[in-house]
Amino acid sequence: xxxxxxxxxxxxxxxxxxxxxxxxxxxxxxxxxxxxxxxxxxxxxxxxxxxxxxxxxxxxxxxxxxxxxxxxxxxxxxxxxxxxxxxxxxxxxxxxxxxxxxxxxxxxxxxxxxxxxxxxxxxxxxxxxxxxxxxxxxxxxxxxxxxxxxxxxxxxxxxxxxxxxxxxxxxxxxxxxxxxxxxxxxxxxxxxxxxxxxxxxxxxxxxxxxxxxxxxxxxxxxxxxxxxxxxxxxxxxxxxxxxxxxxxxxxxxxxxxxxxxxxxxxxxxxxxxxxxxxxxxxxxxxxxxxxxxxxxxxxxxxxxxxxxxxxxxxxxx
Amino acid sequence: xxxxxxxxxxxxxxxxxxxxxxxxxxxxxxxxxxxxxxxxxxxxxxxxxxxxxxxxxxxxxxxxxxxxxxxxxxxxxxxxxxxxxxxxxxxxxxxxxxxxxxxxxxxxxxxxxxxxxxxxxxxxxxxxxxxxxxxxxxxxxxxxxxxxxxxxxxxxxxxxxxxxxxxxxxxxxxxxxxxxxxxxxxxxxxxxxxxxxxxxxxxxxxxxxxxxxxxxxxxxxxxxxxxxxxxxxxxxxxxxxxxxxxxxxxxxxx
Ligand SMILES: Cc1cc2nc3c(=O)[nH]c(=O)nc-3n(C[C@H](O)[C@H](O)[C@H](O)COP(=O)(O)OP(=O)(O)OC[C@H]3O[C@@H](n4cnc5c(N)ncnc54)[C@H](O)[C@@H]3O)c2cc1C
Ligand SMILES: Nc1ncnc2c1ncn2[C@@H]1O[C@H](COP(=O)(O)O)[C@@H](O)[C@H]1O
Numbered sequence: 001x002x003x004x005x006x007x008x009x010x011x012x013x014x015x016x017x018x019x020x021x022x023x024x025x026x027x028x029x030x031x032x033x034x035x036x037x038x039x040x041x042x043x044x045x046x047x048x049x050x051x052x053x054x055x056x057x058x059x060x061x062x063x064x065x066x067x068x069x070x071x072x073x074x075x076x077x078x079x080x081x082x083x084x085x086x087x088x089x090x091x092x093x094x095x096x097x098x099x100x101x102x103x104x105x106x107x108x109x110x111x112x113x114x115x116x117x118x119x120x121x122x123x124x125x126x127x128x129x130x131x132x133x134x135x136x137x138x139x140x141x142x143x144x145x146x147x148x149x150x151x152x153x154x155x156x157x158x159x160x161x162x163x164x165x166x167x168x169x170x171x172x173x174x175x176x177x178x179x180x181x182x183x184x185x186x187x188x189x190x191x192x193x194x195x196x197x198x199x200x201x202x203x204x205x206x207x208x209x210x211x212x213x214x215x216x217x218x219x220x221x222x223x224x225x226x227x228x229x230x231x232x233x234x235x236x237x238x239x240x241x242x243x244x245x246x247x248x249x250x251x252x253x254x255x256x257x258x259x260x261x262x263x264x265x266x267x268x269x270x271x272x273x274x275x276x277x278x279x280x281x282x283x284x285x286x287x288x289x290x291x292x293x294x295x296x297x298x299x300x301x302x303x304x305x306x307x308x309x310x311x312x313x314x315x316x317x
Numbered sequence: 318x319x320x321x322x323x324x325x326x327x328x329x330x331x332x333x334x335x336x337x338x339x340x341x342x343x344x345x346x347x348x349x350x351x352x353x354x355x356x357x358x359x360x361x362x363x364x365x366x367x368x369x370x371x372x373x374x375x376x377x378x379x380x381x382x383x384x385x386x387x388x389x390x391x392x393x394x395x396x397x398x399x400x401x402x403x404x405x406x407x408x409x410x411x412x413x414x415x416x417x418x419x420x421x422x423x424x425x426x427x428x429x430x431x432x433x434x435x436x437x438x439x440x441x442x443x444x445x446x447x448x449x450x451x452x453x454x455x456x457x458x459x460x461x462x463x464x465x466x467x468x469x470x471x472x473x474x475x476x477x478x479x480x481x482x483x484x485x486x487x488x489x490x491x492x493x494x495x496x497x498x499x500x501x502x503x504x505x506x507x508x509x510x511x512x513x514x515x516x517x518x519x520x521x522x523x524x525x526x527x528x529x530x531x532x533x534x535x536x537x538x539x540x541x542x543x544x545x546x547x548x549x550x551x552x553x554x555x556x557x558x559x560x561x562x563x564x565x566x567x568x569x570x571x
Contacts, residue, residue: 065448101448101452102452106532109445126542176457178457179486183484184484237498248444285550295549296551297558298552308561
């Protein structure tokens with residue numbers, strides 16, 4: 001068994017999806033290789049090694065997705081990987097799609113589990129809002145390509161050594177590679193990291209306006225939590241994309257998730273339904289969020305949230 | 318300037334989806350609706366075409382094995398010039414790669430300068446079709462756009478990233494995938510709806526596009542996942558916040 005895991009440089013480390021996938025892939029046995037795109041800093045490489053990658057094939061950051069896919073496809077011919085695992089990041093998805101088309105192999109996205117049984121690779125998906133689990137087998141031969149959901153597996157180092165690093169040759173892909181990044185801009189979130197926070201306070205369209213997120217941030221501050229949001233309010237420009245929880249945003253599993261003015265669309269639920277305790281405030285008693293909430297308050301966020309803030313302040317003093 | 322917008326027709330999300338017990342595909346009614354996600358691509362195309370002037374055209378492209386046209390007419394009513402519908406019973410349950418082969422072949426045949434897609438569809442959400450289409454057409458992909466501009470014959474976008482956004486530029490022909498925050502899609506006018514009825518819809522089969530449907534995957538099992546149990550739901554009588562406080566104390570957050 002030879003498994004490749006796609007990794008990108010993130011905040012001076014390797015992407016969390018890569019570390020999760022490596023941890024899982026250790027259980028398959030055999031060779032474990034990380035394809036790492038970006039600076040290739042020592043902490044990132046060491047992290048990949050510590051999670052089980054014996055070898056890292058490195059590519060620099062200013063290469064187009066088309067060129068990365070072409071480089072990987074060429075390496076596939078000589079290295080013959082059985083399985084290639086990507087995460088849900090933008091570049092992960094760009095490269096996975098292109099590699100799949102280039103190799104003529106399917107890619108199975110949104111996987112919540114990957115299993116290997118002899119030659120057969122299977123992935124599990126949760127569909128219909130997480131109510132149905134489907135297991136699909138690859139039948140086209142190696143490599144099986146999959147995109148896995150965040151937090152599908154825990155990331156645990158096994159104390160592996162620093163990996164052997166070699167640079168992957170990047171072929172010229174002509175017009176397909178004709179994209180340039182002119183500039184990068186940060187719109188960073190304040191407060192604790194959303195994906196790691198023990199408490200998440202999220203706001204949806206029911207808040208009524210961008211300025212109401214101040215109230216959500218204040219509440220989050222009082223309980224040591226991070227601020228999250230639905231896609232509806234991210235698309236409306238109320239808060240940056242980094243706040244988004246759900247299918248196309250972050251997956252969170254805090255001990256407490258407090259949903260304020262959120263309907264509970266299935267695409268939001270898949271990103272937070274595994275929180276230990278879910279509390280929801282919504283004025284509509286029929287809102288689907290109450291179907292997963294341990295405590296639901298049918299009420300107006302503009303009354304309940306300010307009162308809760310006052311109560312927490314009184315409680316703390 | 319020929320703009321092709323990929324629009325998916327899907328079962329109305331307002332009624333719950335069901336799986337066919339035999340082949341496990343989502344049950345699709347005769348008439349499917351326009352995926353809301355693709356209204357954004359249509360709007361971007363119409364705005365770009367306005368900028369380009371008379372020479373520009375907007376053609377919709379939809380692969381819909383059952384031959385549904387309802388969703389296409391919804392998008393035509395927004396103002397697109399015409400549509401290409403790939404209908405072929407052999408494409409039922411097609412995977413993303415087969416779908417992409419069909420869309421790429423049809424877009425090439427239409428001599429598209431720019432192919433616009435959504436970021437992920439509402440019913441399939443594989444989110445890889447735009448990139449596969451770009452690879453099969455041998456063109457650059459500008460993905461996850463939250464803003465689109467046309468500058469000197471090139472397309473410049475703000476690409477949504479975890480940290481914020483990147484400004485990315487690519488040359489044509491290209492594939493562009495847009496998010497649902499990119500523009501505010503227009504609502505069809507009465508005139509638009511009437512005009513849509515007589516706009517040309519060209520139908521094609523997979524064979525005409527020289528695509529052989531194939532699937533490199535097979536479903537092994539389907540089972541239901543136990544639902545999370547709902548807890549207590551109470552009406553706020555002015556004391557709702559105290560219930561929350563008590564819950565936060567119970568789980569030792571405060
Ligand atoms: C392919 C795809 C991917 C998606 N990915 C995501 C994702 O990653 N994350 C995500 O969140 N969504 C995602 N969505 C969007 C999702 O389907 C919903 O549209 C979105 O989650 C709705 O956000 P919302 O709950 O803020 O808004 P709404 O659905 O409009 O709900 C607002 C709620 O606020 C309540 N409300 C209104 N006023 C008040 C008040 N004064 N007090 C209390 N309650 C009030 C209303 O009763 C309502 O329930 C995706 C959709 C698609 C198609
Ligand atoms: N059958 C189809 N017909 C037309 N466009 C499609 C089809 N399937 C996917 N697309 C396009 O590809 C995007 C991503 O879809 P998906 O990869 O299914 O998540 C959608 O937003 C559409 O623009």
